Amino acid sequence: MRPTFIEVSLENLRHNLQLIQKHTENRPVMAVVKSNAYGHGLIRVAKFYEELAVDCLGVALLEEGILLRKSGISLPIVVFGGVLTNQISEYLKWNLEFFLSSSENIRELERICEACEQQAVVHLKLDSGMGRVGCIAEDSAGFIEKAVFSKHIFVKGVCSHLACADDPEDPMTVEQLERFLDAVSVFERLGVRVPIRHLANSGGVLYFPQTHLDLVRPGILLYGVYPEPDSPHLLDVRPALQLKSQVSFHKSVPNGFTVSYGATWTSTKRAEIATVPLGYGDGYRRAFSNRGEVLIGGKRQAIVGRVCMDQFMVKSKNVRSEAGTEVLLIGEQDGQSITVEEMSAWAETIPYEILTNLNERIPRIYTNK
Ligand SMILES: Cc1ncc(COP(=O)(O)O)c(C=O)c1O
Incomplete structure (x- = not known):
């Protein structure tokens, strides 16, 4: 087994869910588990939410929904991505709910449901300002009427998606809410x-209690991460994911020694260099080259040179770093921490991308204290 792994704390997932439930005055929760549960592992995390009795699960793709059903999940599952006509029978077969964005495929939907003698369970998706999918809220009266009076469609929900809610000061969210309620x-x-x-x-x-309505759909917050590096910290959520590895090789190098592809880093005096066995092939971003840090022995160590596909190097300072020494890439070590929010700033991206990039090549283990 490789020495690199992700450790997911189920107790922190539970803590975060409970905080969200309290903060939303016990609104029903749709736990969003798309994109491999934001890197935490789709099946295990979904099963845990089922144990915790969340109300339903949200995924992006039909395939994700089918995978959950095949693994025995019986909670309601809602698929966010647009539904294509040739997929409808699969939604029905696997008992998956979906977002319906236009009246265009209602006739086809009716025909297929009639043939299967089944009802489609849908959430009407209104576009109140996100501009991605959904019937434009201002023009949605006809769409709503058609869906509601369709024999084989059960309109379980009506929804929209917020474009700017990670900024508590942005007036867009209240405008979207008004358009939606209208x-x-x-x-x-x-x-x-x-x-x-x-x-x-x-x-x-987090920031707009008036949007909580009849159910909330949190994703990243459930995993203990804030949407942006500078999002105000309102709830004491705890990150559920840690990424750990071990030094695979250690060397002392002289002054003038270059490291990694492109020789972008050169030592200016004698230095200790430790190699860490993961890279952008695991989703550990190449953008961290010469910018990021890891923890060894509770001390921050700088990444030097370019991150390769399967390995990268750090300059180790004031700490022992022979082969086998633990390296902490995300999480806490000896009271020090490296957060996903911080890493997203190194790569000039958002925390979502850091988490969802961590791919299947990294084994996941789960703790539940
Ligand atoms: C429709 C929908 N609802 C909820 C979420 C959860 O978003 P977040 O992770 O920002 O809570 C997403 C994710 O992008 C989404 O697409």
Whole structure:
């Protein structure tokens, strides 16, 4: 086994869920587990949320939904990505709910449902300002009416997605909420039951209580990470993921010694160089080259030279770093920590990308104290 692995703390996932439930006054939670549960491992994490009795799970792809069903998950699963007509029978077969974004495929949907003698369970997706998928909220009355009165469609929810909720100062979120609620008022005008209204991602959960409505859809916050490096820390969530490895090779190098591809780093005096056996082939970003840091013996050590596909080097200072020494890439070691938020700043990206890039090549282990 390689010495590199991800350790996921199920107790921290539980803690974060409980904090979110308390903060949202016990709103039902759709736990978002798309993209391999933000790098934490889809099946294990989904099963844990099922044990914790979340209300439903959210994924992006039909394949993710099928994988969850095949692994025995019986919770309601909602697939966010747009549904194509030729996929509808699979949604029905696997009992997956989905976002419906336009009335264009309703007729086809009806035909397929009729043939399978099944009802499709959908959440009407309204575009209140994200501009990605969904029926434009201002023009959605006809869409809502058509869906509600379709024989084989059960409108379980109506939803939208927030574009700027990670910034508590941005007025866009309140504008989106107003557009959404305005569109949703059509249900009352039609004299039909108002379905479950949901809007809040992690930013909405954190900073905009008025968006919590009937259910919340947190993703990154469940994993103990904030949406942006500088997002205000309102809830004491705990990061659930740690990334660990071991020094695979150690050497002392003289002044003027170059390290890694492109020889972008040269020692200016005698130095201790430790090789760490993971790289961008695992999702550990090449952008960390000559910028990032790791922890060895509770002390920060600088990455020197370019991160390679399977290995990278650090200059070890004031610490022993012979082969076999633990290297902490994400998480805590001896009271020091390296966070995903900090790493996203090194790579000029967002924490989401750091987490979801950590790929299947890294084994995951789970702790539950
Ligand atoms: C439709 C939808 N809802 C909720 C989420 C969760 O977002 P976050 O991870 O910011 O909480 C996502 C993720 O992008 C999403 O696409």
